[in-house]
Amino acid sequence: MARSLRGRMRGWDVMLFGILAVVVTWNAIDTPGYASMQNQVNLLQLGIERSIVVLAMAFVIISGEIDLSVASVMALSGAVAAAMFERGMPIELGILVALLVGLACGAFNGFWIAVVGLPSLAVTLATLIGFRGLATMLIEDRSIGDFPQWFDTMGQSSIVGPFTFSILLYGVLVIAAAVLLHLTGFGRITYVIGNSKDVARFSGVRVAWARIRIFMMSGTIAALAGVLYTARLGSARASTAEGFELDIITVVLLGGVSIFGGSGSMLGVVLSTFLVLNLRNGLSLAGIEGNTQTGIVGALLILSVLLPNIAASVQDRRRRRTAARDGPGGTPPAPGEIPEGAPAS
């Protein structure tokens, strides 16, 4: 079972890669210079904040939970940094406090979910409204800008070659997330919790603490993305990043992470990030506007689960028909082989 699952996951990554290659080639034929480094960098830059949050959301969903509050944390962290700056404090301090606020938001979510035992869908729905509410309390309906030069350039200008600070940071975070998920104990624990919290507890994992840490990570990364987004836009507003949570979750699920937790890979998630970016860009090059692109991504999300299901059920039906033709009982189990359904000793 474990092997077949892993085989399927790898198949998933291959499929994503295939679609990505087709999309990029298609666009490159239509538009010269599309596949160039510069264009790909520009593409990534447009969705960089969401792409960063996607990495943390993968951990949350693999652990069997969901975090709807990330976009609100993004708005709150931008608002905190901007409000402190407005009151005459250095923006560096504002950024630091914004990140700590993100950490606290994550801990708050994690407390209600892991300690009190409330469903994450309900808790983060409440904090989706509440955290943005805090941002609204802080900066009301104003737009705060006029940040120092270096803060604005951090969001927009290239530092090394064509790469901006955000993209370099994203690169580092991708590697860190992949290592954390696939090579460390924390990553293993994330999978185990996603598969079964009871198994995790009986294996001696401090389940509640691990789950709180996952939400703290999600909050902090969302806050970081919020600061970067504020830098790129050059201003902070309470309504910033509204609705981003659904985009982010879509990319993670399209990347092959199971909504029920316990499976998924960082490679798939990163591939799906690039797939969605390229798909959207290709569609807008073809003159299809933003709202329609969202619909196509939505259709892709449904089909990515629906088609394998249909294939599996067709296969299942064919197997059953073959079994029925072969007569009742099927082939007798070979001597020494444990028949299916026998209790494991």
Next chain:
Amino acid sequence: MMDAVLRRVRPDQVRELTLVVVLVAMIAFFAIQIPNYLSPRTFTNITTGSAIIATVAVGQVLVLLTRNVDLSVGSIVGLVAYTVGNSLAGMGDVNPVIVILLCMAMGAALGAINGAIVAYGRVPAIITTLGTLALFRTGLVVISGSKTVTTDKLPDWLVSIPSTSVITIAGVDIRVLFGIALVATIVGQVVLRYLPYGRRLFAIGSNPDAARVAGLPIRRDVFFAFVGSGMMAGIGGFMWLGKFGNITVVSGSGLELQVVAAAVVGGVNIFGGAGSMFGALLGALLIQTLQTSLLRWLGISQFALDAVLGALILFAVAADAIILRRMQEAWVRVRRQDDARARASRDGEAARGT
């Protein structure tokens, strides 16, 4: 004393009673704080303000009970409101009943798409409805070509709906919009409590494995829960059209979270198997009362509204989980004691008889 109470009420009745108490307490508080608060106007504001959410929530409860969720309702509301509004703009007089039926049919058809994918395609509801949330919205953009339906093109009877009352009791108006919500809630509650279909929804949500073993038609029931949710969202689209008149491509977006919030505050378990239509209605009223009143209360900035709202939802979910868990345990304990006592006395009589 406590035991005596526990013998008479069920935990979900306690839940609804608590909501009523909280609602009354909240209104009492604002009545003290805000001058001229207890007026027919406040009543009208709150009831019409929560009508659309309460109506759509009736469908959402059906889906939530089965351990699923329908995030596409906001897009269905927008799509139905635009399509029907746009065709009305081109026509002359149309019978209101036909318009409502058209909205319901269109919503039900969109809901059937969700239901088919979830129940028969075995795609998790959150993935499916996240996808159709985007797809239906895109459908609206494509159909409308980003144009707007405006009030002046709609028939007069439709535009005057928000200011029409079903009945006026002692100066207090029950508006048509709230009337629709009330009827929807009552019909929904009857379906849940008295029809086999409603009972099966509880069974499926409480324990899907047991429901399967018992031979319940899970797929068909879940399918129709989504059809019902779409249909209620279709009615919501009709109400939206009457209330706002001007329909743009963003009409109804974000409504899905408000609807889920109303249901959750109303004590509907997001993991299925528990909840009621009255609870969802009370949840919608509670949220609307808070929203309407905070805008008029000087004790707190209007910008704090969402922060308070988030805290309220979290509080409702936490209180529900913690208190009801205790209550349920106590309730089971009392019932067991009673059963044991009954058995003991029966055994005693049997012993005397021989």
